[in-house]
Amino acid sequence: MKARTKWLLPILALLLILAGCQSVAGFDVNKALLGDLDVKSSESSTTLSVNAVPAAGISAEDQKMVDLINSFSLNIGHVKLQDNGSISASGVVGYKQLSIPFTFFMDTTAVVFTAKGAKQPFYYPLEGYEESLGLKGFDQNKTTELSKLLTQFVVKNLPNPGAISIASVNESVYGEQLSLTKLHTEITGEELPALVKSFLKSISKDTEGFTAFISGLYDYLYPLLEANGIGASELSDLGLGDIPLEDKEGVVTVAHDAAKLAVDALLLVYDKQLDNLYSSTPELKTVLSKDTKLNVDLFVDNGFHVRKQNIDLNVALPASEDLPLQSISLKLGTQTWNVNGPVTADRISTEGALDMSSTNLTPGETLRSFEQGSDLYNLLKNDMGITSKSLVIAPDDDYYYPIVEGGTTYVPLRYLAEDLDAAVEWDGANRAIKVTDDVYGDQLVFKIGSDKVQINGATVKLPQPVFIDEYGDAYVPLRLLAEALHAKVETDEDGYIYIDRP
Structure with missing residues (x-):
């Protein structure tokens, strides 16, 4: 640059x-x-x-x-x-x-x-x-x-x-x-x-x-x-x-x-x-x-x-x-x-307008502010790539602290979901975590101690139940969560994990 x-x-x-x-x-x-x-x-x-x-x-x-x-x-x-x-x-x-x-x-x-x-x-x-x-x-x-x-x-x-x-x-x-x-x-x-x-x-x-x-x-x-x-x-x-x-x-x-x-x-x-x-x-x-x-x-x-x-x-x-x-x-x-003549500027009403001073729009919220399929929607999504996101997780990453068990890599649900712009909600009564995809609106529901996850209402079995580490973070399979949030996952020979969302 x-x-x-x-x-x-x-x-x-x-x-x-x-x-x-x-x-x-x-x-x-x-x-x-x-x-x-x-x-x-x-x-x-x-x-x-x-x-x-x-x-x-x-x-x-x-x-x-x-x-x-x-x-x-x-x-x-x-x-x-x-x-x-x-x-x-x-x-x-x-x-x-x-x-x-x-x-x-x-x-x-x-x-x-x-x-x-x-x-x-x-x-x-x-x-x-x-x-x-x-x-x-x-x-x-x-x-x-x-x-x-x-x-x-x-x-x-x-x-x-x-x-x-x-x-x-x-x-x-x-x-x-x-x-x-x-x-x-x-x-x-x-x-x-x-x-x-x-x-x-x-x-x-x-x-x-x-x-x-x-x-x-x-x-x-x-x-x-x-x-x-x-x-x-x-x-x-x-x-x-x-x-x-x-x-x-x-x-x-x-x-x-x-x-x-x-x-x-x-x-x-x-x-x-x-x-x-x-x-x-x-x-x-x-x-x-x-x-x-x-x-x-x-x-x-x-x-x-x-x-x-x-x-x-x-x-x-x-x-x-x-x-x-x-x-x-x-x-x-x-x-x-019309220099120094009578001129009246064309006012635009703020009724129903989006206040940009108090809103930090996610990519999905930005796209939803426009009609799907409109020129601006396509420009923002396809040409400007506002939804694209790339993450790299090292084997010894001190942010995600990935855990590998039985050939499956687990990461803290909240960290990865929020880094992919998803909304994360805790349901205390059911000890469940609801994840909502930012761009497409897909919903995932994980339950602590359960080896099943609901993805848009369909039940998917996990390799092992959702578990909590010593710091209180809920761990789930990395690939399943990332792909459910429309990201691609690749690894290299050194164990690095590359997560890319278009």
Whole structure:
């Protein structure tokens, strides 16, 4: 997994640098990138597709994975942002030959979503969520303001890439012809290190913007720290010295100076560290090459609102057994209309919905939340394999403590049954244990001291009666229990037992 995820950092960094802050042909790029910060309501649509190019000599198994990646698509036909912060979306996820419609709604109280084939909506309550995490004093409005400050600070200091142009165009947005300004920019992986260095130089010199952002960060964090009883003594490692936490000016000054010092120190060793990075990870030379390209087209109206955008990112990848791809590309397109107009988000009722905050669904419970045979049911069970489970039991396993008698291996009933997601109930009156299969609902009833078990009402004889060990655990035949719970059992020459459920 580590080998597969280390490419994310340069990819994400490349996505951040969309365009510069300088004026191009009299057009204020800064305003274009910041214009959407004042949008309170809007309607929009988004499409996303992925294309993975396989490496030469790829195996048939890996080719199947590439085909699965390329089959993915996302079409969000309608997003509604209401001026009170509520948002709804409806769209279709494409995967293989499947098209799965879904709907989504979020306001200050909950996130609610559903999809075709679901028996009920799913929701996650947001009220009191911050307090449950120990975040007393959380203020959503201050979070929004901090996000704006960060966006302004970053955009202000973004450098211009080598290729950037402006043109006046007529474009169709949601069926309406509009006169827009098209901002086009192209960036290659080769340019990225220099652009990042230029960005660091810019923020180092931007004392006003840097201080304004840290001041906003203080306004956001101080009430949280105060509400949660955190003072200067608990934050002694931050280097504030004798400055009290309530001294905003002092704290902001120290924080700014420390942050600037860190940026300047990074700049001093930037080139050397980059060379070291290339030496230690030569694969990055492929990712940060001219074959990695980002093309962005932003279509901006006279109010400096982005009404349409097309983003095409292609990332070159090094040859690797862990990642058998030459490249992977993403195409994203959006359209936005009814900007700051009357918009009402489509609410999804939570009546009968499944509360995801208080439910840890087993694989079987998850599947039973969808209509059997529906596309989502089949996707979860067959493609994502949410019911699959693999266990390995060693001859001297100190968890299961397997016991072999008469050629039969016995294990604690509860341990194995629960590890296969089954429900285990004790019937004290009859000294019986009922086991219910999580996925298929099959029931087994074992009685302490009895050499018979009821499996879906049928009686099956055991090699010996169910017995209790010195720790109070009921032991039953491993193979019988596992196979009754739809798992396969295999052993090797060293006595290891492999249990796999599809």
